[in-house]
Amino acid sequence: MSNALNKKRNFIERSILSALAFLKDATLSEEYANRKGFLQSLDPRLKTVSFLAFLVTAISLKSAVLIGSLYGFCFILAIFSRIPVRHFLIRTLLFIPLFSLFMVLPTLFSIVTPGEPVCSFHVLGLNGIITRPGLDGAVLFVVRIATSVSLVVLLSLTTRHSELLKVLRVLGVPQLFVLTVSMCFRYLYLFATMVENIFTAIKSRVGVVSHHRHGQNVVAWNLANTWNRTTQMSEEVYMAMLSRGYTGEPRLLKVFHATLKDWVWLCCAVIICAGLFYRGQIL
């Protein structure tokens, strides 16, 4: 049996395992958040507020050059926060900005955005004219997306997810909601591992080659089994909460401590944003 056929037959398993691996890597890995870098050393509350300010600035500015400079600043922060450049660029420049580029592709042309022609070409009997306003608009859109994504990725890479969730409390989100989302994160890893183990157990018994119909049955069975186990576990976790005094109104630890360095950082962030807005009005 050819390798291609094997791959086709195991596509469900490969898809699920790849999705789980991505989930663990992208959302649950805290490798970079635990490093001793500049952004990691900041108070999560003030860091989040400063990044929100950068984000609003990136969305509001109408100059691609200024937004690009904000991206450059973000890149420097990534380096000082000990985020590998290659990893950061792949996460921020590859997929979402590329996808946004495809989205704005039609707006480059004179049919959608009329204006001063920059270049023209002839393909399959059709005349294509790229206009200056179309090009400027597309560049602005892509740079804005790339910068916004970079800011969000940098914040999530350098902040532990539990801390990010706790920042929500500072922003006035109810404790019950924060606790529930925290617990979802906590058990996501456990269930992702459980599903992986189930596939490994199946593979150890039936081998790697299986008919796609059998694969579908396995996935359906796996879903049902995972559902049962999550339901059972949710009841047990609730018991464990009751056992330690939970009565429906959670009380959580306040763990943030802002230092002078954090306030200095926030001031710098505000000055940078104000400077960019000022430059944006002049240009």
Add this chain to the structure above:
Amino acid sequence: MSDIIFELQDVHYSYPGKFPALCGVDMTIRSGEKIAVIGANGTGKSTLLQLLDGLIFPHHGQVRAFGELLRENSQVDENAAHRFRRRVGLVFQNADIQLFCPSVREDIAFGPLQLGVAEEEVRRRILEVAQVLDIRHLLERVPHQLSIGEKRRVAIASVLAIDPDVYLFDEPTAGLDPLTVRHIIDFIVNANQRGKTIITATHDLHIIGEIADMVYVFGQNKRIIMGEPPDSVLNDRSFLEINNLVHIHRHHHDGREHVHQHLP
């Protein structure tokens, strides 16, 4: 009689849609006692601990805790529930169930905070229990990143931070390496020496001599079939064998297979 902590009379319990889990259990536990509950799988040990912790309630018979009848209604009142929770702590068999917070520090803090302990005092207790259980280096870690032994120690810390009078342990040494088992036994013995009442459900006959002054054996009929000091239980080999509590080892000696029972 005032030192009686738990008193169970003809307690029956069945899980919804399942076979009965307990069928007529009578038991009296006094303050400062060290008790082990042993029995084969499915004989109702974990169910007993959940009953003692006021998480489930008997369908027939009654459980009295600290002189008061333990009923579902009594746990609805927050003050009454908190009074009880301050005095009784359960360490679950599956540490992943017990550690539901995003970090070890918050898991340890969860119990005292719910019970109204002031935040400064909670912070002091976190450091204290982390010192006792040697988990200070784990405080900022995410529970899912811990080993089984570390999770078990953190689970114990999360109950120790409440500082209850009664500790309930469900299979505290299952699946752990020998050194971690040693640490947990030491913790149980020390807690008892400090006046705490210890009730441990376990399969591990090797540890009951240390962790118990009295052993209750649960049989397949979901009732207590023996209640004696550890030595009496361990010396009754035929009884242990009939009740599926004996470790059987298979060895090869001089090219011959050799099967024997293994008891402490």
